[in-house]
Amino acid sequence: xxxxxxxxYRLLGTSIKLNKDKIYPASYATNQPDYKKRQSIFVxxxxxxxxxxxxxxxxxxxDKPCNL
Numbered sequence: 001x002x003x004x005x006x007x008x009y010r011l012l013g014t015s016i017k018l019n020k021d022k023i024y025p026a027s028y029a030t031n032q033p034d035y036k037k038r039q040s041i042f043v044x045x046x047x048x049x050x051x052x053x054x055x056x057x058x059x060x061x062x063d064k065p066c067n068l
Contacts, residue, residue, distance in 0.1 A: 001026050002066055003043060003059040011052060018045055018052060023066045029053055 003026045009018040018024065029040035032053070039056035046068065 001041070002062050002064065003041065003054075004062050004064070005043070005054065005059050007058070009052065009054070009058075016045060016050065016052065018043060018054075022068065023062055023064045024068065025066050026054075026059070 002023050004023050005018045005020045008020050010016065024043045024045060026041045026043045029035045029042050032038070032040045034040075041054055041059065042051040043054055043059070044051050
């Protein structure tokens with residue numbers, strides 16, 4: 001799936017960030033408790049498998065192409 005974050009997010013203590021103007025690939029976070037209820041997903045911010053966890057209300061699903 002592809003998503004667009006609703007806000008700019010930054011992983012504390014790192015240079016990792018998600019830009020609200022970009023489209024990212026994502027997958028359901030099936031290893032997280034209540035992932036279906038919380039609509040938890042892993043957002044892939046690079047081409048090396050790095051990911052950030054977002055939940056319902058923090059992203060919008062889209063059909064637009066990814067633009068990492």
